[in-house]
Amino acid sequence: MLVLSSLSTVAFATSCYAAEAKDWTLNLKDVDIRVFLEQVSNITGENFVVDPAVKGKVSVIATTPMNAKAVNELLLTVLRVNGFAAIKAGDSTRVVPLANAKGASPMDMGDTSQKVVTRVIPVKNVNIEEAAKILKPMVSPQGYLEGSVYSNAIVVSDYADSVAQIAKALESLEKESPAEVEVIPLKE
Numbered sequence: 001m002l003v004l005s006s007l008s009t010v011a012f013a014t015s016c017y018a019a020e021a022k023d024w025t026l027n028l029k030d031v032d033i034r035v036f037l038e039q040v041s042n043i044t045g046e047n048f049v050v051d052p053a054v055k056g057k058v059s060v061i062a063t064t065p066m067n068a069k070a071v072n073e074l075l076l077t078v079l080r081v082n083g084f085a086a087i088k089a090g091d092s093t094r095v096v097p098l099a100n101a102k103g104a105s106p107m108d109m110g111d112t113s114q115k116v117v118t119r120v121i122p123v124k125n126v127n128i129e130e131a132a133k134i135l136k137p138m139v140s141p142q143g144y145l146e147g148s149v150y151s152n153a154i155v156v157s158d159y160a161d162s163v164a165q166i167a168k169a170l171e172s173l174e175k176e177s178p179a180e181v182e183v184i185p186l187k188e
Helices: 015-020 033-044 068-081 128-138 160-175
Strands: 002-005 024-032 047-050 057-066 084-089 092-097 116-122 144-148 153-159
Touching (some): 024 033, 128 153, 128 160, 153 160
Parallel strands (some): 002 024
Antiparallel strands (some): 024 057, 144 153
């Protein structure tokens, strides 16, 4: 088992270690995100192309040994927490701000909830504009949701788990009859 740790800097796993090791433990504190990506690249063999807007420091505390697939899933989680996304592009992976990932093909690394997806959800029984107003607060700050009156659908681009929640909420709105829905005005 190879243990990688850092207080403010990080020790790099060389490619010969990555080829021999089966499990890794990552403990990184306030490390530049590009250093973290380099670390993941050394472990997994994945090539990253990093958008210049991808900046910041990350901390990762993972005391349980992980295989390369688990490291990839950890990468997606770290990117998501920091407002970034991984997009598979041929033999490499682009790391971009989430706002730039809308409509792109997400990286297929396991946990689908960490992927950025775009979905068109047809609307049948509710006013499209009202549905969009109700659902917009459910979208992450980097996500997108718009109601299309012409196609009578909601278009949403966000992380897959958020899109699934929005689809479920819309389904609930569609099932409710007007007599069952109560609008409660808020005072503050």
